Amino acid sequence: MNILLIAGGWSSEREVSLNGAKGIHLALMRLGHSVTFFDPQNSLDGLLTAARDHDFAFINLHGSPGEDGMVQALLESVGCPFQGSRAVGSFIALNKSVSKQVFLDNALPTPEWEFLAKRPSKDWRPKFSYPIFIKSNTGGSSLGLSRVANENELQDALDSLFATESELIVEPLIEGVEVTCGVLGNEALPPVLIEPADGSIFFDYEAKYRPGGAREVCPAPLPETITAQVKYFALKAHKVLGLSGYSRADFIYSPDGSLHLLEVNTLPGMTSTSLLPQEAEAVGISFDELIARLIQLGLAEDN
Template sequence: MSKFGKVAVMLGGTSAERPVSLNSGAAVLAALTRQGVDAHPFDPATRNLGDLISGEFDRVFIALHGRYGEDGCMQGALDLLNIPYTGSGVMASAIAMDKWRTKLLWRAAGLPTADWEILTAASDFAAVEKKLGLPIFVKPAREGSSIGMSKVTQTGALQAAYDTAAEHDALVLAEKFIDGAEFTVGILGDSALPLIRLEPAKDKSFYDFEAKYLRNDTRYQCPAGLPDAQETALRKLALEAFRLVDGRGWGRVDLMLDSLGNPYLLEVNTSPGMTDHSLVPMAARVAGLDFDVLCLKILEQTFMPDRVPA
């Protein structure tokens, strides 16, 4: 695999998702090494980005999650260094990291997403509870992996949920509860991978950090068990939602289906997890791509015209 040159696998970082990123990066590094790629770990929390130049790295596989890795900051730095990298560029990464602005963009384009309110310390929490109805999901708008997320089920509990979310971000989103099933759609190149249905054992309507990374009883159905026409329509919707934020390369789109089968888009992940609990590798396997092949296909995207140094 000499065509890739020397590859830095960016992992770790400084966000709240550092432990998950370390696991993702280790898995990607092992896969690339097995395939003969000259790949090396690179933790921006402990190394200067100038080491990418002095170390003569040819490209970067971004396995960072959360702030300063998935929000456009690292993408902008790599653009300035003229080093090609995997995944979306600055604008898509920045927009997708901000769940509120992603929803604004979708709503303006006519794509379905649940109603919401922005919370501040001065919010009339009782009025928000009445407007959105209970339950309500509360989350930091610019965090990932359900960091700081709460499900409000009791009257008067919204402010406490806001306080929890505000510990992680000044911008807090309260989102109307959609009573139905949660699905995720992996994106690879110009294609949407098979849908995965997510069924947390603890609370089937709350796919939180614990259900994602800590529990072993969360159920993942892939194929998702939907009629072919419905699955095709949802894949098309996910691709449209991804492209609308200028997503490219690879990523993941999360959505809900209500009891009538109506879809509601939740968020876009531009640098999804690559751990043993992760969803894009799971969907890729169903599509016939093992983990090593998936990593190579993602890395090959660094040869896209806008990622090749001038």
């Protein structure tokens, strides 16, 4: 097939997108496809014309545009099939404050939060005890994220984040370890346990994308009952958000045995250190086979 590989864009996650696109490009060629690279940062206005000239689009964008559903909506408008979720599901999942409302409405455990649509006044204080996390409402890859330990750090964190982000959410610190679980088709993949290396106190951008920045164990060495619960919650979140193809849900597993669903990613990272490809490999699916499977699922969704 003639495949349009869409990557790059103008979000803060541009470099992550481009790095992942390199491996996807090679895999597509190994699978026998011809590939045209398209970067929305350079020529968004040409997307519809390019999509009409291709049999399929493979999207590897992170943040907005890409995970917000805009590109998906444009592709849908000209009947170009693509991998992953449709426009509406993508839009809901990217918006953390909106998706968390869906989680609560469907009995999925998620931390409390406050939504900040604009920078609050200087006398504003969060309703949670310190430490807290303040993060982008629509960002990912742990960019636009700040851990605030006390009131003295609050104003600097707000100034720094609102300089680059238009919306933020505030969450309390949930003690525990990070666990992530991918969904492929209608099945949950083996979860990954994530432990930041080098004394990091949380799984930040450097830990995610620097080789050796974190210890990632797949399958996660969790009790069978917890593994089953993680997979159940990941698949349920995928369904209630109206997603398709694949996704990846991020959790905190607390010492008391409770799980806390943080967010769901509709276009999971596809770099050499990314989590979903590790999960697929754990069940015998190579990277090339994963790409082929995503194309197959995308074509089936289009029919």
